[in-house]
Amino acid sequence: MTEVTYHTLEAGNDEELHALKTMISDDLSEPYSIYVYHFFLSQWPELCNIAKLNGETIGVIICKIEPHRDVRSRGYIGMLAVKKEHRGHGIAKKLVRISIEKMIKAGCDEIMLETEVVNKPAIALYEHMGFIRSKRLYRYYLNQHDAFRLILPITSKSTVRSVYLQHSDQLAT
Numbered sequence: 001m002t003e004v005t006y007h008t009l010e011a012g013n014d015e016e017l018h019a020l021k022t023m024i025s026d027d028l029s030e031p032y033s034i035y036v037y038h039f040f041l042s043q044w045p046e047l048c049n050i051a052k053l054n055g056e057t058i059g060v061i062i063c064k065i066e067p068h069r070d071v072r073s074r075g076y077i078g079m080l081a082v083k084k085e086h087r088g089h090g091i092a093k094k095l096v097r098i099s100i101e102k103m104i105k106a107g108c109d110e111i112m113l114e115t116e117v118v119n120k121p122a123i124a125l126y127e128h129m130g131f132i133r134s135k136r137l138y139r140y141y142l143n144q145h146d147a148f149r150l151i152l153p154i155t156s157k158s159t160v161r162s163v164y165l166q167h168s169d170q171l172a173t
Helices: 014-027 034-043 090-106 120-128
Strands: 005-008 048-053 056-068 074-083 110-116 132-137 149-155
Touching: 005 090, 014 034, 014 048, 014 056, 014 074, 034 056, 048 090, 056 090, 074 090, 074 120, 110 120, 120 149
Parallel strands: 074 110
Antiparallel strands: 005 048, 048 056, 056 074, 110 149, 132 149
């Protein structure tokens, strides 16, 4: 049996990009335009990871890192998809772990995502990995489903309300 391989999306690899877009379109409830992909992939290409089996793309995760209110660094899991026939084999968990490790190395204080409240397998996956429900977002998705915002605290900064943390410009003075 061939093992699943994991790697960062290769810049300019149109075949992988097409496979990634097709998988996300098939599996996620939100439609994403080519601009959304380019937004993530042009700024954070190292945070787009692919799972392959026998040369076929079977899983993908797309993430980013940005400052949050100028007081902490927040990683964000924007999209995660695994082909239906390959679910239940730890592929999504491995993709999330790879991304978490990269975001921690990059200095993230916390990692956040949203998922539909009806997506019990995703909620179980993320909560098993230490994510905590922080908010329910009513009618968040185009299909009118609610979402849970989940946060994985990494540093002590993630446990302090933003208003109580000094802004980076105040630290310079």
